[in-house]
Amino acid sequence: MVKPDKINQRRGTAKIIREAKDVLRIEAEGIYSLIDRVGTDFAEAVQWIYKARGRVIVTGIGKSGIVGRKIVATLNSTGTQSLFLHPVEAMHGDLGMVSSDDIVLVLSSSGETDELKMILPTLKDLETRIICFTGNTASTIGRNSDLTVYAGVEREACPFGLAPTASTTAMLALGDALCVALINMRKFQPADFRRCHPGGVLGERLRVPIEIIMRTGTSVPRVQEETLVGEAIKEMDDKTLGSTLVMGNGDRLVGIVTDGDLRRGLCSYERLLEKPVKAIMSRNPKAIRIGGFVADALEIMEQNEITVLPVVGAKGELLGIIHLHDLLGKGHIKFTM
Amino acid sequence: MNNSVTPRGLICSLALVPNPENRSVYQNLESLMARLQPAVAGLFLDPMFWCPGANCCGPASSSLLEEAIGLAPPDLPLWVRITGTSAEQTLHICHQLENVCRRLKYRGPLAWVDTPLFYHSNRGLPEYYHSLLADMEFSLIVDNDPNIIRKIADTTKRKNIRTAILRKLVQEPRLVALVHRGDLRRGINYQRAVRSRSDFLVYDGRESNFLERPSASGVISVGANLLPHEWRTITLSSLNLEETHFGQASTFRHLWEAGQRVRTLQRHYQQAPDRIIPAVLAAWGLILDQIEGLTPEEQKATETILEHLPES
Numbered sequence: 036m037v038k039p040d041k042i043n044q045r046r047g048t049a050k051i052i053r054e055a056k057d058v059l060r061i062e063a064e065g066i067y068s069l070i071d072r073v074g075t076d077f078a079e080a081v082q083w084i085y086k087a088r089g090r091v092i093v094t095g096i097g098k099s100g101i102v103g104r105k106i107v108a109t110l111n112s113t114g115t116q117s118l119f120l121h122p123v124e125a126m127h128g129d130l131g132m133v134s135s136d137d138i139v140l141v142l143s144s145s146g147e148t149d150e151l152k153m154i155l156p157t158l159k160d161l162e163t164r165i166i167c168f169t170g171n172t173a174s175t176i177g178r179n180s181d182l183t184v185y186a187g188v189e190r191e192a193c194p195f196g197l198a199p200t201a202s203t204t205a206m207l208a209l210g211d212a213l214c215v216a217l218i219n220m221r222k223f224q225p226a227d228f229r230r231c232h233p234g235g236v237l238g239e240r241l242r243v244p245i246e247i248i249m250r251t252g253t254s255v256p257r258v259q260e261e262t263l264v265g266e267a268i269k270e271m272d273d274k275t276l277g278s279t280l281v282m283g284n285g286d287r288l289v290g291i292v293t294d295g296d297l298r299r300g301l302c303s304y305e306r307l308l309e310k311p312v313k314a315i316m317s318r319n320p321k322a323i324r325i326g327g328f329v330a331d332a333l334e335i336m337e338q339n340e341i342t343v344l345p346v347v348g349a350k351g352e353l354l355g356i357i358h359l360h361d362l363l364g365k366g367h368i369k370f371t372m
Numbered sequence: 373m374n375n376s377v378t379p380r381g382l383i384c385s386l387a388l389v390p391n392p393e394n395r396s397v398y399q400n401l402e403s404l405m406a407r408l409q410p411a412v413a414g415l416f417l418d419p420m421f422w423c424p425g426a427n428c429c430g431p432a433s434s435s436l437l438e439e440a441i442g443l444a445p446p447d448l449p450l451w452v453r454i455t456g457t458s459a460e461q462t463l464h465i466c467h468q469l470e471n472v473c474r475r476l477k478y479r480g481p482l483a484w485v486d487t488p489l490f491y492h493s494n495r496g497l498p499e500y501y502h503s504l505l506a507d508m509e510f511s512l513i514v515d516n517d518p519n520i521i522r523k524i525a526d527t528t529k530r531k532n533i534r535t536a537i538l539r540k541l542v543q544e545p546r547l548v549a550l551v552h553r554g555d556l557r558r559g560i561n562y563q564r565a566v567r568s569r570s571d572f573l574v575y576d577g578r579e580s581n582f583l584e585r586p587s588a589s590g591v592i593s594v595g596a597n598l599l600p601h602e603w604r605t606i607t608l609s610s611l612n613l614e615e616t617h618f619g620q621a622s623t624f625r626h627l628w629e630a631g632q633r634v635r636t637l638q639r640h641y642q643q644a645p646d647r648i649i650p651a652v653l654a655a656w657g658l659i660l661d662q663i664e665g666l667t668p669e670e671q672k673a674t675e676t677i678l679e680h681l682p683e684s
Contacts, residue, residue, distance in 0.1 A: 057556060061585055064560055071567050144612040170588070170612055187612075189563040189574065190587050195631035196609030197624070 058192040058200065065188035065201035066208045072185045073212070080166045080182055081216040089136030090116040092163075094125065096150050098203045099142040106140070106210035113218045114227055122150035130154060135162045143167065144187070144202045146174020155179050168206055184209070224334055240362070241330035245323060248362070249346045249355035250276075257282050257353070258312055260289060264300065265308035267292055276358050278343050281316045288345055288353045290316035322347045325354055329362050336362075377449045377481040377511055378549045378573050380589055381413030382607040384596040387649040389659060390422050390436045400659040401443045404597065407658065411600035413607075414449035416485065416592055417441070420520065421646050434465075438472050446480035451513060453485045459492060459500060463507060470509050483548060484508065487515040494530055498540040501547065511546050514538075516562070517553040517577065532558060539565040542572055551592055553577035556585055563587075579638055583631070586610035594645050595638050598652060598681065602630040637680060640673045648673050652681070 084091055091110055095103040103119055110117035120129055120139075133139065139158055143151055146169040155176065158165055167180035170187030177183045186209050192200040221227075256274035258267045259282055271279045271292070281290035292312050300307045300315035307315075322345040323332050332344050336359055346355040386404060408415065417440045419433035437452060444450045452469060456462040466484060473482065488497055505512060518531035532554055533541075541547055542565070550566065552559045552574055559574065559581065566572045573589035576582035582591035588611055596603040608614040609627055641648040644667075651663040651674040666674065 057585065060557075060560060064563065068563070068567060072570065145614060147614060188588055190560070190585055191610060192585055194583055194586065194610070195606045195627055196586070196612065197627060197631075199612070202612060 061190050061192040062201045062204045064190065065205040068189050069186065069205050069209060073209075076182055076184050077209075077212070080184055081213060081220065083164060083166065083182065084115060084138055084213070085217060085220045087136065087138045087164075089134055089138065090118055091140055092118050092120050092133050092137050093140045093142065094120040094122055094151065094154070095142030096122050096148055098199045099144060099148075099206065102203050102207045102210065103140075103142050105207060106142075106214070109211065109214040110217070113214050114221050114223050115214070115217050122148070122154055125154045126150070130157050130161075133158065133161055133163055137163055139163050139165045141165060141167045141176055141180060142169075142186075142206060143174070143176050144170045144199060144206070146171040146176040148176065151176055168209055170202055224337075241328065241333070243329045245327050245329060245332055245346055245357060246325060246355070248329065249357050250361070251355040255353070255356045256280060258292075259283075260313040260316075261311045263308065264292075264297070264310050264312055264315065267312045268297070268308075276343055276356065279312075280320070280345055280353060280356065281312055282353065286352050288320065288322060288347060288351060289313075290318045291320040291343075291345070292316045293343075320345060323357070324349070332357050333359075333362050377414075377451075377483040378513070378589075379413040379449055380573065380611055381613065382411065382596055382603050383414040383416050383449075383451065383575065383590060383592045384408050384412040384600065384603075385416040385418050385421055385592055385594045386440065387594055387597040387645070387653060387659075388417075388422050388436060388440070389650045389654075389663065390419075390433050401440055403658050404653070405443060405445060408596065408600050409445055409448065411604040412448065412596060413590065414451060415444060416451040416453075417444075418453045418485070420453055420455060420487070421594065434468070437469065441469070441472055441478055442476050444478075444480060446478070449481040449483070450478075451483050451485050453487075453515075455485075455487045455490050455515075457491055459504075462486060462491065463504060466504075466508055473509075483511045483513050485513045485515050485551065487517050487520065489516075489521050489530065489533060490524065494534045494537050497533070497537050498543075501541055501544060505544055505546050508546070511548045512544075513549045513551060514541065514547060515551045515553070515577065517551075519553065535561045535565045538562055539568075542566045542569045547572075549573040549575060549589070551575045551577040552581075556581055559587070580642070582607075582610070583635055583638065588612075594649055595634060595641065597649055598637060598641075598677070599634055602634050605630045606634060633680075637677055640677050640680075643673060644670050648677065652677050 093103040093107045100121065107117045107119045118132060120132065141151055146167070152175055165180040166182045166184065167176050168184050168186040169177045171177055172183045172185055186206045188201040188205045191202060254274060256270050256276055256279035258270050258279050267279050271277065278291055278293040280288060281292060283289035290313065292315060296315045296317055300310070304310050321335055321339050321341060323335055325346055325348055336342065336344055342359040344357045345353060346357060348354050388400060417437055419437060422436065423433050441450070441452065454462055454466045454469060456465050492500055514533070516533045521531045538550070549572060550562060552562055563574050566574060574587055575589050576587045576591045579591065579593055579595055590611060591607060593603050605627060647663055647666060647670050650659060651666060653659045654662050655674070655678055
């Protein structure tokens with residue numbers, strides 16, 4: 036027989052799990068509900084920031100202030116200059132950091148935050164454009180902003196408004212949407228990220244020299260131009276990179292055979308396995324010169340939509356090969372940062 | 373003055389008592405409304421609460437409704453339940469009340485509230501509402517109350533409005549809000565179903581839902597008859613309608629205490645709010661009618677509440 040305290044413990048556990056699921060469901064719905072509300076006002080906000088000559092000054096207080104700091108961090112690390120302005124410090128001199136070229140992003144769920152309402156007139160005097168993220172577009176701050184973006188939710192997960200939950204999650208997600216839209220508009224590349232973000236796992240990974248992570252020696256799949264396709268497939272299978280390099284005279288890289296080349300070859304030749312690889316290989320494959328960084332390799336792969344990249348020396352001689360998974364720390368080289 | 377008939381915030385369902393002798397309840401209404409007016413965003417006249425079951429459409433509740441509409445402050449949105457025991461009776465009540473409004477020259481924001489599953493099934497509901505709304509002067513709020521359906525018709529196949537049906541219903545622009553008294557999961561599904569209408573609100577009709585995971589539209593509260601200001605405080609805070617300065621410990625404590633007070637009382641009256649709350653109001657002298665025939669449990673709950681709240 037199960038003891039009563041055990042039963043109570045199980046019930047307690049079930050209740051915790053049920054409540055946690057409820058909270059996650061409510062927070063997820065908060066973000067979902069914003070999807071239908073994102074419209075031209077949001078697009079205009081992105082355009083304003085993209086075209087602004089100055090910086091994005093983010094301001095908010097309490098939980099909105101914490102969300103604001105995160106938005107600032109993401110904007111800065113993705114190529115948009117940004118600063119956080121504490122509304123109280125703003126009233127005591129920090130408004131001096133704001134210029135008319137800047138755009139001020141005000142975060143306020145209620146749209147009635149006293150400290151923010153107090154700095155609005157000065158921001159207007161400075162002729163700074165004001166964008167507001169709020170759950171109450173008819174509020175004082177909503178009405179007095181140049182652009183108001185709805186950031187409200189249908190339900191909060193915490194009683195009495197003691198701790199804003201879904202509303203701050205939604206605002207944070209909207210901030211991320213803003214940052215990602217700007218990344219795309221600026222054509223932000225991994226190399227740019229590395230420049231802005233030398234710390235952190237991603238930044239660390241991107242500035243690793245490629246010779247550290249490239250595969251060398253017998254782990255590099257390679258065949259000669261005259262090798263039959265059947266043997267090339269075996270080489271591809273053994274080295275598990277989904278492709279093999281094709282070598283010409285003097286260890287010179289002349290081509291590459293990928294799964295895609297095999298598929299196309301199957302359509303062109305009846306007895307494909309007996310053909311030499313030079314019949315189906317892609318000639319002059321994209322390659323990276325030794326001395327580059329992971330960020331450079333990633334950029335070449337992204338631009339050319341490829342997943343493997345040969346590494347060559349100054350005279351075009353083959354030195355190794357990199358797979359996309361190696362760059363992401365998922366391949367045979369593990370990043371232990 | 374709030375011009376919207378569906379304001380975000382606290383809607384108080386008036387805890388009135390219809391009297392069979394058809395006496396005037398003027399004094400009851402006047403004192404109650406004066407007490408509630410500063411705290412609430414709207415008032416709800418709900419005969420289903422006053423006279424549970426099929427009695428909700430009787431002459432006693434009709435005269436009470438008429439009197440209440442006459443006394444309602446025109447600067448507050450007023451919701452009035454029109455649900456009858458059949459589609460024909462519902463339309464009849466609606467027309468009767470529209471005549472009352474015309475006669476009384478009522479000018480405040482007004483909406484009818486209906487619990488369709490009380491007398492109609494999910495099947496054909498969008499078509500039914502389409503024709504009902506064509507015959508109506510005011511906007512309509514739909515009430516989903518599985519408990520009341522469970523009480524009156526055990527054999528009814530569905531106790532809740534189907535989500536797919538609600539999705540069709542909100543295509544009617546004069547259907548302006550939903551009051552949901554069921555479980556939270558369904559409430560979330562309903563909110564998802566009505567997203568095509570950004571002006572459509574989903575209120576929590578079950579107080580306990582709002583006290584745990586508050587809807588951003590608001591709540592229909594009968595407990596607000598007892599603690600209007602506490603309910604107002606937590607509603608405004610829950611809906612982010614007012615800035616809460618958590619930096620100040622006193623604000624945090626005030627909010628917490630208001631919430632706990634509301635919760636404690638809610639636990640005491642939830643077994644029979646239609647009897648216990650009027651009994652407390654009568655003990656305070658806010659309504660003149662005495663509630664007779666309380667069960668021992670109801671009597672005990674009333675006394676406990678009066679211990680917590682010795683005077684209004």
